[in-house]
Amino acid sequence: MYGDWQEYTLENDHGMSVSILNYGGIITKLIVPDRHGTIENVVLGYKNYADYADNANYLGAQIGRVAGRIKNSSFQLNGNTYVLTNNEGNHHLHGGSDGFHQVVWDAETFQSKNEATLVLNRTSAHMEEGYPGNLDVSITYTLNNANELTLSYEASSDQDTPVALTNHTYFNLSGNRRDTVHNHHVEFESDYFAELDEELIPTGRLMEPTGTPFDFRNGRSLGEGLKPDTAQQKIVGNGYDHYFVLGKERTIKVSEQSSGRNMEIRTNQPGMVLYTANGLDAGLALNNGPSQKYAGVCFEAQAHPAALHHEGFPSVITASGETYTSYITYSFK
Numbered sequence: 001m002y003g004d005w006q007e008y009t010l011e012n013d014h015g016m017s018v019s020i021l022n023y024g025g026i027i028t029k030l031i032v033p034d035r036h037g038t039i040e041n042v043v044l045g046y047k048n049y050a051d052y053a054d055n056a057n058y059l060g061a062q063i064g065r066v067a068g069r070i071k072n073s074s075f076q077l078n079g080n081t082y083v084l085t086n087n088e089g090n091h092h093l094h095g096g097s098d099g100f101h102q103v104v105w106d107a108e109t110f111q112s113k114n115e116a117t118l119v120l121n122r123t124s125a126h127m128e129e130g131y132p133g134n135l136d137v138s139i140t141y142t143l144n145n146a147n148e149l150t151l152s153y154e155a156s157s158d159q160d161t162p163v164a165l166t167n168h169t170y171f172n173l174s175g176n177r178r179d180t181v182h183n184h185h186v187e188f189e190s191d192y193f194a195e196l197d198e199e200l201i202p203t204g205r206l207m208e209p210t211g212t213p214f215d216f217r218n219g220r221s222l223g224e225g226l227k228p229d230t231a232q233q234k235i236v237g238n239g240y241d242h243y244f245v246l247g248k249e250r251t252i253k254v255s256e257q258s259s260g261r262n263m264e265i266r267t268n269q270p271g272m273v274l275y276t277a278n279g280l281d282a283g284l285a286l287n288n289g290p291s292q293k294y295a296g297v298c299f300e301a302q303a304h305p306a307a308l309h310h311e312g313f314p315s316v317i318t319a320s321g322e323t324y325t326s327y328i329t330y331s332f333k
Helices: 049-054 231-235
Strands: 007-011 017-021 027-033 039-041 074-077 080-083 106-111 115-124 135-144 148-157 184-188 192-196 202-207 241-245 251-256 261-267 271-275 298-302 323-332
Touching (some): 007 106, 007 115, 007 135, 017 135, 192 231, 261 298
Antiparallel strands (some): 027 039, 074 080, 106 115, 115 135, 148 323, 184 251, 192 202, 192 241, 271 298
């Protein structure tokens, strides 16, 4: 393995497995049966593990302290202004240059009759990347015999601080990336999505999706949205990179016809960023050939940092002494 990195693989009794690095909490492989029982990888990862050291596309990574873009790399809290590292122009993206995706975590493994578990822990020090408070973070990966992978997050700080954690895995259910994600069918309940400006920063306006490619309430193929049909699609490079406010069910259903794979994502988070790899760098050496646009799709369940600057978004502040908790479950059938 690369340096002090270690890879851990959790397996169940049905041929499903997930491999995770203690560096960045990165999911490197997720092996899932298709309709015929053929097990194949359904996530994007680098062919050479050393490439994760400069993981500009956040492949498979855990994101924190705050997932998403923070406008002008600053926010106000309790009468103080905090200035964060700016790693995307004038803005702060996905926790900064040395966010949770580029640090080594402490790791422990556990196993029971029906589950295999990996727990990652670390403390994000006061003012790391500009955030206040010493934040203790735990991420638990649990794979069970029902072909479910659950990521559970806990975090607590000695000061009020923003926390919005998520996972940035790129899924491709075709198996070993036989195809792009155009034919992935996606369905979820959402009556609003966040409008973006030309720098991909939320304007604060929540838009209704009716009659647009942003309406997934009755399901649609991603290919319908990977076009320059609307200004919002054009802004993100012809596709999706938008925050959707989830309905009460908070469930996303994904299917890919050629493989017969179905994935259901359940979460307690109020929304999700749907990202269709519009900006994925071409020519990267990935585990199933060179990278390309639309090679995968991310479902980043989270609260949104737009709440730091705009009303109408759920808060991302975890108060001192309180415990932040969230989960994302990926269920495969």
